[in-house]
Each structure stands twice: as C-alpha cells, then as structure tokens.
Amino acid sequence: MDFWPERTVTEPLLHIDRLTKRFGGVVASDEISLSVPHGELHAIIGPNGAGKTTLIGQLVGEITPNSGAIRFNGRNITATPTYRRSALGLARSFQITSLFLDFSVLDNVALAVQAHAGHSFRFWRPARAEKALRDPARAALARVGLAERADVVVSRLSHGEHRQLEIAMALATRPRMLLLDEPMAGMGPEESARMVETLRELKRELTILLIEHDMEAVFALADRITVLVYGSVIASGSPQEIRANAEVRRAYLGEDSAPVIGHG
Amino acid sequence: MNAVLTVRGLVIIALVVALALVPLYVVLAGNYFPLTLFTRIVILAMAATSLNFILGYGGMVSFGHAAYLGIGGYAVGIVAFEGVYSGYLQWPLALAASALSALVIGALCLRTRGVYFIMVTLAFAQMVYYIAVGLDRYGADDGMTIYRRSEFGGIVDLSNKIVFYYVCLALLLGSIYLTWRLVNSRFGMVVCGARSNDRRMRAIGFPTTRYRLTAFVIAGSMCGLAGALLANHTEFMSPAVMHWTRSGDLIVMVVLGGMGSLFGPLIGAVTLLVLEEVLSDVTEYWQIIVGPLFLLVVLFARGGIDGLLAGANRD
Ligand SMILES: Nc1ncnc2c1ncn2[C@@H]1O[C@H](COP(=O)(O)OP(=O)(O)OP(=O)(O)O)[C@@H](O)[C@H]1O
Numbered sequence A: 001m002d003f004w005p006e007r008t009v010t011e012p013l014l015h016i017d018r019l020t021k022r023f024g025g026v027v028a029s030d031e032i033s034l035s036v037p038h039g040e041l042h043a044i045i046g047p048n049g050a051g052k053t054t055l056i057g058q059l060v061g062e063i064t065p066n067s068g069a070i071r072f073n074g075r076n077i078t079a080t081p082t083y084r085r086s087a088l089g090l091a092r093s094f095q096i097t098s099l100f101l102d103f104s105v106l107d108n109v110a111l112a113v114q115a116h117a118g119h120s121f122r123f124w125r126p127a128r129a130e131k132a133l134r135d136p137a138r139a140a141l142a143r144v145g146l147a148e149r150a151d152v153v154v155s156r157l158s159h160g161e162h163r164q165l166e167i168a169m170a171l172a173t174r175p176r177m178l179l180l181d182e183p184m185a186g187m188g189p190e191e192s193a194r195m196v197e198t199l200r201e202l203k204r205e206l207t208i209l210l211i212e213h214d215m216e217a218v219f220a221l222a223d224r225i226t227v228l229v230y231g232s233v234i235a236s237g238s239p240q241e242i243r244a245n246a247e248v249r250r251a252y253l254g255e256d257s258a259p260v261i262g263h264g
Numbered sequence B: 001m002n003a004v005l006t007v008r009g010l011v012i013i014a015l016v017v018a019l020a021l022v023p024l025y026v027v028l029a030g031n032y033f034p035l036t037l038f039t040r041i042v043i044l045a046m047a048a049t050s051l052n053f054i055l056g057y058g059g060m061v062s063f064g065h066a067a068y069l070g071i072g073g074y075a076v077g078i079v080a081f082e083g084v085y086s087g088y089l090q091w092p093l094a095l096a097a098s099a100l101s102a103l104v105i106g107a108l109c110l111r112t113r114g115v116y117f118i119m120v121t122l123a124f125a126q127m128v129y130y131i132a133v134g135l136d137r138y139g140a141d142d143g144m145t146i147y148r149r150s151e152f153g154g155i156v157d158l159s160n161k162i163v164f165y166y167v168c169l170a171l172l173l174g175s176i177y178l179t180w181r182l183v184n185s186r187f188g189m190v191v192c193g194a195r196s197n198d199r200r201m202r203a204i205g206f207p208t209t210r211y212r213l214t215a216f217v218i219a220g221s222m223c224g225l226a227g228a229l230l231a232n233h234t235e236f237m238s239p240a241v242m243h244w245t246r247s248g249d250l251i252v253m254v255v256l257g258g259m260g261s262l263f264g265p266l267i268g269a270v271t272l273l274v275l276e277e278v279l280s281d282v283t284e285y286w287q288i289i290v291g292p293l294f295l296l297v298v299l300f301a302r303g304g305i306d307g308l309l310a311g312a313n314r315d
C-alpha cells in the first residue's frame, strides 16, 4: 500500500457485494462478491459466456443489476449513472473496440480529457486549439506507444492500434481504477508482449481489474485472480493458489493441460 | 496546398458571390422574379443549415424541423395581427417561442433513438401543425395575411425587397459562421462525439443528453428565426408551412447538399429549389426527375454534392 500513503481508511477501492444479473433464464452474474484493494491488479478469468463483460457493464453502470451492491472509493455507486462513475474515477476499455472512428486519434483522446475538464458548455473557442486538452491527450497516447499516430483518422488504424487507443482513452480520464475487458483480444504475440509491458507500467500507479484470456499475461501481471464460471465465482486467490486449485483446473484450465496455457 | 483554392472552395465562393449579385441582376434586367425566388432559397437554406447542425453533426434525424419554421413565422404573424409591428419585439419572440418549443419537444424526443426519434419528432410536428389549424382567430386552415413587415425604427427598411434580401443573406451567412464556431468548440466536439459513439461518450464521462438537447434548442431557434424571415417574405402565414412534407424538403436539402458540411445545406437548397423552379416550367411532374436524382446522390455520393466537390480535388 506504499503508493497510497495518504489513505488511512482500510476499505477496498472496489467492493462488490452479491451482485446478481439475470438475462431471462441466463444468470450472467450469480451473487458475485469481490473486493479489490488500492493498488492491486486483479484478474478475472473464465470461459466464454462466463459473465465477465456483464460484470464490467454493471460496474460502469451500463447494465443495471437485479440485486446486490457496488461500492467504489467509499461510496455506494449501484445506482449512479455511467458518466458520473467516470467522474468518480472508474474507467473502462471495451472488449469490442468502441471508438470515434471518424475522428483523429488525438481527437479521441482529447475528448476523454475534455470530459474531465469541467463542463463543455463552451460554444466559441476552437477545442482543437486548446493546449489544456491536447497536451494531456498526447501524453496519454505516448504512454501506450501511439504518439506517432496522433493525427491519423481512427478508422485507418490497425486492430492492435485500436486496442492501444482503447487504453489511452481510459487513461486520459485520469481514473483511479481501470476496468480492462480483454485488452489483448486479437493481438499478435509481439503486440501482446508490448501490451503486457504497458500494463506493468500502469499497475504501478493504478488499481486495475483485468479480464483476459491470455493466461501467460494474466499469470505474469495479476496480484490476485478470480475465476468466474456461469456467473459464479468458483475461486479467488493468488496466482499460485489458482494454479493449484483442482476445481479451477477441472472447470476452466482443462484437467490435463499445464496451468499456464496460451491464448484462450 | 492552398486550402481555399480547391474545386470545392471555388464553387462555394462562386455561389456566395452569385447570391450577393442577385439584386444587381434583378435591377439591371428589370425582372424582380429571381429576387423573390432567391429570397425564399436563402431563407430555406438557413432553415436547412439549422437542421444540418443536429442532423449532420449531431446525428439527430429530426423529421419535424419545419415546425420551428412555423412557430417563428406564427410568432411574427400573430403579433402583427394584434397590431404590433416592431421587429425588436417580434423577432426575439420568434426566437423565444421556437427555443421553448424545441426545449419541450427535444426533452421528450431525445429519450428515444433511431427510427423512434424520427417518428416522435414527426408526431410532435404534426401536433404543432394541428394546433395552427385550430387557431380560428388567426385564419385556421387558410392562414393569415401579414399586412406590414417587421419594423426596425428606420434602421433597416424590410419593405424594400433588396434590403430584405441582404438581411436574409447576412443571417444565412451568420448561421453558417455560427455553426462553424459551434462544431469546433468544446460543445460541438461533444455533439459530434455523441453522434459518432454515444456509448463511449458516456463511458468517458459525458452526460450526453443535455448537450444534445442544447444543440436541439439552438437548431430550433435558428430555424425559428428563418421562420420570422419567411413570414416577412411571404407576408402570409398558414399551417402549410409546417406540413410534414416541408420537413421532408429540409431533410432532402441537407442530404442532397451534404450532411455535416458547412455549406452543404445551402448547396442543397439552391439545387433543389432551382431545379424545382426550372423543371416545373417544363413539366407538372418535375418530382419524377428530382426524386431519382436524390436517390442517386444518396446511393453514390454519401457526402452529398459537397462531398462530390471535395472528392473532385482528392485525385
Ligand atoms: N444483453 C444481453 N441480453 C441477453 N443475454 C445476454 C446479454 N449480455 C450477455 N448475455 C448473456 O450473458 C452471459 C454472459 O455474457 P458475457 O458477455 O458477460 O460473457 P463473457 O464472460 O464476457 O464472455 P466472452 O469471454 O465471450 O467475452 C452469456 O450467456 C450471454 O449470452
């Protein structure tokens, strides 16, 4: 906890209490309880359809849970609208890239900066000339290695660059906590390796909830891992504990395979 | 690369210069008809410009935009009918009435998306239309004649047709300039971002609805002012101004000229209304020609005519 010296409260940054979400007959979140203390990188793994994205949707307020509660930084945010959760310091990236395709890369990130630079009822001055928006945006791009691509229209970027931009936009909101939904999805091995390095950097100053199928990355980065299957938490613990957990190996990692597997 | 000396830049400059010279032609030729036609074109181009702000930049397909044309026009007409001709009262009232209507209608419509938004804006416009039909004191179905144009205490004389034309042209160019400032401001970035990806906008922290609503109100008032001009131009106001086909015309102008392009609505208005004028002399079924033309533009030139002009320079 040495990077949060000013904090004296012991409450975890994110606390999820018996969160339940049903889609018709499908229970996408089944009484999920989870705590993420300040500074932790917490990975969530689980097979396709386990409810990982649905969990993030509820954390940011796009999806309303049927029951349960979410506390963030000491307050109950279960009914708080999405934009306000962003203001409180919760930022997400999307599993399926969700960007402003017809804007330049820098415009995308500058919008994220603008969202947290007071209200936007400013009607006259050209926003693209505002250093207060452009400079932090460039800094966020530099952190994910996209600085050179600032002026390119987003629709012309490669898939890997889209994934990097996803992270840059989340970062530009200056969050306390990042919720990353499969940041490495569809990336080649080199790009993945670079993303692992980026996340390792971010981990030093941010609390992160990481959803990822790439087990190598998960075991390399995570402080703790939670395993989700059919909406339920079947295990939660240190990477060593998860690796040794018989139920996890049976349900997810595959009984015969080595604990560290490649791409999911 | 000189930003202005593109095909597109030249066409726009030529168009604006030509519009500015219409009164000169009229005086030299001694034929006042083109002035009447182009005053109408300029006013409707202003209405289309206001629609373009929410439709082209904001992605809000309002199918009831002519309602604000009528509300602004009726504000002028009703006040004139009651014997008050001061433009200092009429025009602010036209702005206020259209802004307020847009606020109420927008607040309700912006709860919906996509096709529903189109249908709900249409429904509200129809409601306003039938309210006007019900105004027995002000001519109901038949409308009312406006006997005097708005008066500005001798500063400008709107009953002079050339002066009035230049007032309309100045307000049109002012609307385009305002749109340009708006779309590049912080506010405009939010409005455009919400068109591009509303979900992401919320995720990064924008309460987008209040910005969209503000844009809707700005567009409504700009169109209301165009309505005040229209009432002065025709010296007549009737519910027909707000008929849903009029809203359709405005959409056609925007799409034909180029959605999300500053001068697109002007180009679209000139194209549509001049074609209508020329072709209706030739045949009663001029729409048979304009209809397919519109389809061609929609199918093959996604940026409208302005997009074609911009593309002509890219090779
Ligand atoms: N909007 C929805 N309506 C109905 N069912 C849904 C909806 N969203 C998700 N589901 C269902 O909820 C379950 C969990 O889906 P979710 O997308 O959260 O899984 P996931 O763990 O993110 O999977 P993946 O690894 O494939 O991304 C699935 O069975 C899915 O079909």
Ligand SMILES: [Mg+2]
Pocket (backbone or CB within 6 Å): A052, A053, A054, A095
């Ligand atoms: Mg998912």
